[in-house]
Amino acid sequence: xxxxxxxxxxxxxxxxVCAATPQVxxxxxxxxxxxxxxxxxxxxxxxxxDAHGLxxxxxxxxxxxxxxxxxxxxxxxxxxxxxxxxxxxNDRRVYAYxxxxxxxxxxxxxxxxxxxxxxDAALRAVHTAPSRGDDTNVETELPDGTVEMVLCTxxxxxxxxxxxxxxxxxRFRTAxxxxxxxxxxxxxxxxxxxxxxxxxxxxxxxxRPFAALExxxxxxxxxxxxxxxxNRFHSQPFDEADAADPGQVADxxxxxxxxxxxxxxxxxxxxxxxxxxxxxxxSQDAEAxxxxxxxxxxxxxxxKGELYVERPSADDPKSSDEFSADYTQTWIRDSDGxxxxxxxxxxxxxxxx
Numbered sequence: 001x002x003x004x005x006x007x008x009x010x011x012x013x014x015x016x017v018c019a020a021t022p023q024v025x026x027x028x029x030x031x032x033x034x035x036x037x038x039x040x041x042x043x044x045x046x047x048x049x050d051a052h053g054l055x056x057x058x059x060x061x062x063x064x065x066x067x068x069x070x071x072x073x074x075x076x077x078x079x080x081x082x083x084x085x086x087x088x089x090n091d092r093r094v095y096a097y098x099x100x101x102x103x104x105x106x107x108x109x110x111x112x113x114x115x116x117x118x119x120d121a122a123l124r125a126v127h128t129a130p131s132r133g134d135d136t137n138v139e140t141e142l143p144d145g146t147v148e149m150v151l152c153t154x155x156x157x158x159x160x161x162x163x164x165x166x167x168x169x170x171r172f173r174t175a176x177x178x179x180x181x182x183x184x185x186x187x188x189x190x191x192x193x194x195x196x197x198x199x200x201x202x203x204x205x206x207x208r209p210f211a212a213l214e215x216x217x218x219x220x221x222x223x224x225x226x227x228x229x230x231n232r233f234h235s236q237p238f239d240e241a242d243a244a245d246p247g248q249v250a251d252x253x254x255x256x257x258x259x260x261x262x263x264x265x266x267x268x269x270x271x272x273x274x275x276x277x278x279x280x281x282x283s284q285d286a287e288a289x290x291x292x293x294x295x296x297x298x299x300x301x302x303x304k305g306e307l308y309v310e311r312p313s314a315d316d317p318k319s320s321d322e323f324s325a326d327y328t329q330t331w332i333r334d335s336d337g338x339x340x341x342x343x344x345x346x347x348x349x350x351x352x353x
Contacts, residue, residue: 045071045159051101052082057170060086060163067163068123070185072099072210074156075175081213083185083192085111085119092116094192096199096213103291104217107196118191122184126162127169129181158185189213198227204234222295229301229331230293232339250274254332254340262325262348273344285310285320288327299333307346322352 048071049056060067066087072080079099086093092111098104111119156175161168173181189209193199199216201224219226232252250270253259259273260266267273277286290305306324313319330343 048079048082052097052106054082054097057161057163057168061166061168063088064166065163066120066123067161068119068126068188069161070188071159071161072156072185073158074210080156080210081189081217083189083210083213085116085123085188085192087116087120094119094195096192096196096217098217099214104214105220107199107216109196111191111195115191115195119188120164122181122188123162123164125181125184126160126171127164127167129171131171158182160185198223201227201231203231218290218293220292220294222298222301225295225299225301225333226293229295229303229339230290232331233290233293233303249278252341254334254342257340257342257344259344259346261346273341301331301339303329303331305329308352309349323349324352325349 048054057067057069067084069082069084071082074080081099082095082097084095084097086095092113092115093108094111094115095106095108097106158173158175158181160171160173160181162170171181173179173185175182186209193202193209193212193216196213196216198219199212202212202215204212204215215230216227219230253270253273255270256268257270257273258266258268259276261276264276267276286307286309288305288307290303292304294302294304296302305327307327308322308324310320310322313321326347328343328345329341331339332342334340
């Protein structure tokens with residue numbers, strides 16, 4: 001499955017909860033896991049470690065090192081970046097691994113003693129936090145004193161591993177209701193973003209910092225240029241296709257831009273190349289996603305990704321079919337210093353559903 005910054009089809013995430021009994025100098029038992037979709041207690045955790053080339057928490061414990069590591073699944077069932085902070089002797093480091101190792105690359109960097117104190121506070125909180133049962137139903141007290149039961153759907157789930165002093169603790173949490181461990185997780189992800197250049201330069205608005213870490217994994221080559229183009233890409237009309245208008249789209253292209261759509265003659269010039277995209281966003285649900293943003297040379301960035309559109313079904317006008325096509329965009333720094341598309345080549349569309 002292709003890695004994407006945004007999601008077109010929402011799926012309800014299943015619960016991910018595990019009960020654990022604290023013990024010292026050994027991993028906590030995981031036989032209390034309730035596995036309804038993801039098996040973080042067994043096969044899925046093992047597969048995630050193998051996919052990223054990571055060592056098990058028990059290996060860190062045997063070496064006498066300290067580690068806090070977070071695995072995340074979002075509300076649509078997609079694995080998000082793995083965030084980790086480690087300490088080995090006086091070497092303190094931060095890591096971010098893409099949720100799908102087939103797309104994007106890992107980043108790491110050193111952190112200060114002050115940063116480690118933040119990570120260590122989270123680590124100790126994991127060791128001392130209680131296990132939780134099924135928290136997909138949350139009781140909320142209303143102002144009048146009555147209690148309302150809220151059923152959580154499309155929520156994020158977390159596996160948090162903590163290693164220190166020969167002790168391995170695992171806690172499973174969901175973003176259903178309030179939980180201090182979730183606050184620690186968000187703090188660690190935000191700290192990782194701020195310490196892993198150029199992730200700190202990404203201007204991506206999102207309710208969780210994992211989105212910026214995910215986007216950062218797709219940056220290659222001259223990353224300063226690549227991050228500038230990614231920020232430009234996240235502006236309208238790629239971010240919100242429904243808001244696209246011809247003038248807004250035209251400003252994304254150079255004066256001599258060229259766009260090649262399947263089964264169409266090449267469109268040349270800013271106004272002409274903007275027209276196909278504007279028409280598509282008005283008549284179809286069209287969105288562009290990136291999978292690699294590569295600063296190939298000074299002032300030149302190449303984006304490779306997929307374009308998705310929804311069209312009325314030929315068999316049933318009341319329903320729709322989804323199509324996708326690979327594309328390549330070439331961006332250059334224009335004469336006024338702004339980044340614009342000089343060429344956009346779209347391959348033939350294929351039906352998705």
